[in-house]
Amino acid sequence: MLRVVKPKNARSKRALEAREPKEVEDPRTVVFVRGTHTGEVVNNVMKELMALKRPYAISFSKKNAIRPFEDISSLEFWSTKNDAGMFVVGQSTKKRPNGLTMVRMFDGKVLDMCEVGVENFVSMTEFKTPKATPGHKPMMHFASELFDTHPRFIQLKSLLMDLFNGEVIDQIHLTGLEHVISVTLAPSPESLTSTATFDTSDDTKSLPKVHIRGYTLRLLASGVRTPRVELVPMGPSLDLALRRHQAADTEVWKLAMRRPKMKKTDVEKGLGKKKKNLEVDEMGDLRGRVHVAKQDLGKLQTRKMKGLKKGHEGEDEDEDMDEDVDSGDD
Secondary structure (H helix, E strand, O other): OOOOOOOOOHHHHHHHHHOOOOOOOOOOOEEEEEOOOOOHHHHHHHHHHHHHHOOOEEEEEEEOOOOOOOOOHHHHHHHHHHOOOEEEEEEOOOOOOOEEEEEEEEOOEEEEEEEEEEEEEEOHHHOOOOOOOOOOOOEEEEEOOHHHHOHHHHHHHHHHHHHHOOOOOOOOOHHHOOEEEEEEEOOOOHHHHOOOOOOOOOOOOOOOOEEEEEEEEEEEOOOOOOOEEEEEEEEEEEEEEEEEEEOOOHHHHHHHOOOOOOOHHHHHOOOOOOOOOEEEOOOOOEEEOOOOOOOOHHHOOOOOOHHHOHHHHHHHHHHHHHHHHHHHHO
């Protein structure tokens, strides 16, 4: 473990303050680590993923004797040294060929990890189409209900979103949407789609394959203000098979998902927990509905005016009758 020392100058103090917890965290830095035995497929896949993650990616060019599911001391050391929140470890063995292990960190410790096997890989160089600008935040598309119901696919979805996610932004310009990463599943067996309980054992043979595809956006004229969008294959294209995994500890996961208390101004804007009868309109104004009991308007006290009295109404009618009588005599 690294020794914690006090900063000796302003530069080191700023570096330590940059690593402190924040309400809005910086983009997650991903370290790509090569194991002792990596084949051509694993090296190319890591190279392609690192190209999509730039500039928040670090590559370890040398081979390292690391086994994430057996010893995590090296990962914790590298995480503290490089201020990295995630690792992608490539390892290819006879028992588990073309393996990738995604490891997520929290507070310098391993939070959870998932191992997948790469199948049917197609590089971006084989697609003779325009590529997205490095550093642009991609749009993520997950096309299966298992990503919201099955625990293994819920974990994989969370890891992939942390892997490709970038800065937290408030507004998005239409021209800034350049590429999409689509994640779909192969046809699922009836045992996964028909039941609400799933088998959480290490048997992954019955789980469907995960298909990851990359596309760029082409904005075309549509005759209206909103353009017509077409998807152009960009790559990479790869299929993943789920293997080993390690779930996060319940208490540590609860601590990692904790959010700071919201400011009073944010609560007034309608953010956070939805309150009853409160909503924010399109202009950003907070509007509320007030429910009152039914009122009896028959006993409502109005302003007392002479013209509203019943006596005056009777006198006016008598005067009109007198005028009619006089006109008849003439």
